Amino acid sequence: MTPIDKEDYVEPRCLLCEEPYGAQIEVKPVPQQRIMEKVDAYMSRRDYAGVERHLNYWLEEAKLGHDQKGELMIRNELIGHYRKVQDRDHALPQIEDALRLLDDMDFRGTITEGTTCVNAATAYQAFGENARAVQLFERAKAVYESIPSVKAELLGGLYNNMALALVEEKRFDEAFALYQKALDTMAHAEHGALEQAITYLNMADAAEAQKGLLDASEAIDTYLGTAQTLLDTPTLVRDGYYAFVCEKCAPTFEYYGWFAAANDLNERAGAIYERA
Numbered sequence: 001m002t003p004i005d006k007e008d009y010v011e012p013r014c015l016l017c018e019e020p021y022g023a024q025i026e027v028k029p030v031p032q033q034r035i036m037e038k039v040d041a042y043m044s045r046r047d048y049a050g051v052e053r054h055l056n057y058w059l060e061e062a063k064l065g066h067d068q069k070g071e072l073m074i075r076n077e078l079i080g081h082y083r084k085v086q087d088r089d090h091a092l093p094q095i096e097d098a099l100r101l102l103d104d105m106d107f108r109g110t111i112t113e114g115t116t117c118v119n120a121a122t123a124y125q126a127f128g129e130n131a132r133a134v135q136l137f138e139r140a141k142a143v144y145e146s147i148p149s150v151k152a153e154l155l156g157g158l159y160n161n162m163a164l165a166l167v168e169e170k171r172f173d174e175a176f177a178l179y180q181k182a183l184d185t186m187a188h189a190e191h192g193a194l195e196q197a198i199t200y201l202n203m204a205d206a207a208e209a210q211k212g213l214l215d216a217s218e219a220i221d222t223y224l225g226t227a228q229t230l231l232d233t234p235t236l237v238r239d240g241y242y243a244f245v246c247e248k249c250a251p252t253f254e255y256y257g258w259f260a261a262a263n264d265l266n267e268r269a270g271a272i273y274e275r276a
Contacts, residue, residue: 028065030058032073039077044240044276051081072101072112076119083123091127095120111150114143114158122161130168137162152192156185160199163206172210179203191237194245197230201252220256228253228261243272 035058042050055078062070075098082091098116107113121136140158144150159182166175182199186192204223207216231249236242246265254262 025066027067029067030062030065030070030074032070035074036077040240043244044273046273048081048085052078055081068101068105072098072105072116075101076116079119079123083126086126088127091123095123109143109146111143111147111154114140114147114150115154117143118154118158118161121165125161125165125168130165133165134162134169137165152185152189153195156182156189156192156195156199159185160195160202164202167202167206167209170209172206175206176203179206191235193230193233193236194242197227197249198245200224200227200230201249204252204256224253224256224258224261228258231265238268238272240272240276243269 035054038054039051042048042054055074059071059074059078062068062074075094078094079091079098082088082094098120102108102113102116107116117136117140121133121140124130124136125133137158141162144155144158159178163175163178163182166172166178179199179202183196186195186199189195200223204216204220204227207219207223210216211219213220227249231246246269250262250265250269253259253265
């Protein structure tokens with residue numbers, strides 16, 4: 001039986017109960033780690049309604065507790081959630097509020113700014129607003145590349161997602177240059193093979209978009225074969241994220257006629273979800 005947390009049945013505190021005039025505002029931080037652990041538990045069961053309910057509960061708690069850092073974290077998670085479920089109407093207000101919080105907290109030039117911009121840009125891209133996505137990717141790129149300590153996962157994800165938007169804008173040379181940067185960067189990341197596999201599949205799609213299916217067929221087969229080898233890496237942890245990546249990659253293999261590979265990835269994902 002799935003355990004029930006209080007956010008499943010308790011309403012957030014009253015939004016109309018304002019602090020007394022002149023009172024010093026006390027920040028009451030929300031438990032970010034526990035919130036994310038619960039999100040991961042919902043995601044392992046593909047309980048998207050549970051994710052939304054859980055995050056919205058804690059969003060109200062963060063606002064009532066004047067916890068802007070917690071609020072920004074939760075809004076970022078909601079942006080990602082609404083992107084995954086293709087809910088544009090709920091995603092866009094979260095993007096606007098997240099970008100506003102960056103300015104309110106003076107987070108310009110920080111990793112937090114870069115991460116939020118990548119998240120927002122990826123959502124815009126998913127909803128077909130590629131010009132706006134490229135603008136935010138450029139903003140994130142300027143931030144990340146100015147910080148020597150930025151993690152490989154963050155920088156590689158930026159390059160990969162920005163390249164996707166550039167392909168939609170038919171800026172192919174720029175896109176392939178960024179895909180190569182993503183591959184090079186993720187080579188230094190722990191378990192970066194998953195992200196590299198996604199990049200190779202994206203490169204297959206970019207090759208088709210640029211040259212057409214027939215002329216790009218040899219390159220596409222090379223990209224797909226490399227992606228398959230990466231997904232078979234023995235050291236990869238077979239967890240919920242691995243299952244998510246398998247499901248994400250399977251349709252690309254199927255599209256190009258690699259039906260056995262697509263079926264195998266879907267079976268891997270299904271087995272992981274059944275164990276959760």
